[in-house]
Amino acid sequence: MQAATAMQKPKSIGSIQFLPVNLFASVMGISGLSLAWREANKVFGASTVIADVTGMIAIAIFIALSIGYLAKWVNYSQKVKAEFKHPIIGNFFGTITIAILLLSSVIGVYSTRFGQVIWIIGTVSALALCFVFVTRLLNGNHEPVNKVPASLVPVVGTLDISVAGGSMPFPWAHEVNLLSLAIGGVIALVYFTLIFSRLIHHAPMPAGLTPSMIIMIAPFEVGFLGYTNFEQRIDQFASILFYFGLFLFLVLFFKVFKKTIPFGASWWGVSFPMAALSNAALKYALFADSWPLIALSGIILAVFSLVVVVLFVRTLKLLVNGELLRG
Structure with missing residues (x-):
């Protein structure tokens, strides 16, 4: 009887009220993977199939997450407001604007006009969000321990405007x-x-936020991409941005990728910075035309691709097991 009862009650995957806003970072990472493999076509002559498939996956995930989070906003508006005002979680709303900007580049390959419209939406959203967070910063009375790497996300969103819009007509x-x-x-x-x-001066971050340390490379690698797209050339200043971001990634890699850190949605925070690094490495390798840099860009792309696959599979597992949307 107990077995029959258990079969009649399918396991719930959780409630939409617990949908974390930082899951939009998955769209950022997968979109970045699509753009990286498209860049790999120029460097290695790689097929664009992976770029096309991952681009479609990114679009589908964004649509699903947008519907889910809008439902959460309608039904649990107080939870959304609390998240937006939270000194740490609130920063992850920047993942939405960055996702839109990156998707404008993904979609722009197939429809220039549609990509331009999405870029405009992303640009307005990114600038507005950055204005809100800088204003909030200048209100004062902030706890130093709340200034975590995720605080960079709304700011990096403005740099992504030029990454996606360097060729806008x-x-x-x-x-x-x-x-x-x-x-x-x-x-x-x-x-x-x-x-x-x-x-440096305060206690180490909680384990759940440790993966987000990789975000610290984003201003340099995204800055490299945005600056070179704007200038339409790679100069010594751009090279400095790229190389410092690469150095910082190597330092942080061994601090973040540890088995002792539990898996959760926050792990997607590593995907977008790695996407920026991979795209920057491929672009720089194409410019320098040096076999060590070409090999390095290939290694970074391979590691980044593996990371995204692992994150995707483990996130699906969390969702199916009902752990992802559990309070």
Whole structure:
């Protein structure tokens, strides 16, 4: 009888009220993977099939998450407001704007006009969100321990405007891209200093936030991509951005990728910075035309691809087991 009763009650996957906003980082990572494999076509002559498939997956996940989070907003608006006002969780709302900007590049391959529309939406959203978070920062009375690497996410979103919009044909796009580089570059430097100070002078971050340390490379690698897209060339300043981001990644890699750190949705925080690093490495290798850099870009792409596959599979497992949407 007990077995029959158990069979009549299928296991619940959880409640939409517990849908974490940082899951939008999965769209960022998978979109970045799609763009990286498209860049790999130029460097290695790789097929664009992987780029096409991962791009479609990123679009599908974004649509599903958007529907889910809108449902959460409608039914549990107080939870969404609390998350947005939270000094740490609130930063992950920047993953939505960055996801939109990256998807504009993914979709732009198939429909230039549609990609441009999405870029405009992402640009307005990213600038508005950055304004809110900088205003919030200047209100004062912040706890230093709350300045974690995730604080960079809303700022990096402005840098992504020029990453996705470097080739936009609009007459005003040049100034908007310059504006985004100015805001993102200077504010990222301020936030990076605050975060570095917190990591040095305060207790280590909780295990759940440790994976997000990789986000610290984002201002440099995304900055490299945005700056080179804007300038349409790679100069010594761009090279400095790339190489420092690469060095910082090697330092943080051994601090983050440990078996002792439990898996959760926060692990997707490693995917987007690695996507930026992979795309930057491929672009730099194509520019330098040096076999060590070409080999390095291939290794980074392979590691990044493996990380995304593992994250995807383990996240699906959490969802099916009912652990992902559990309070």
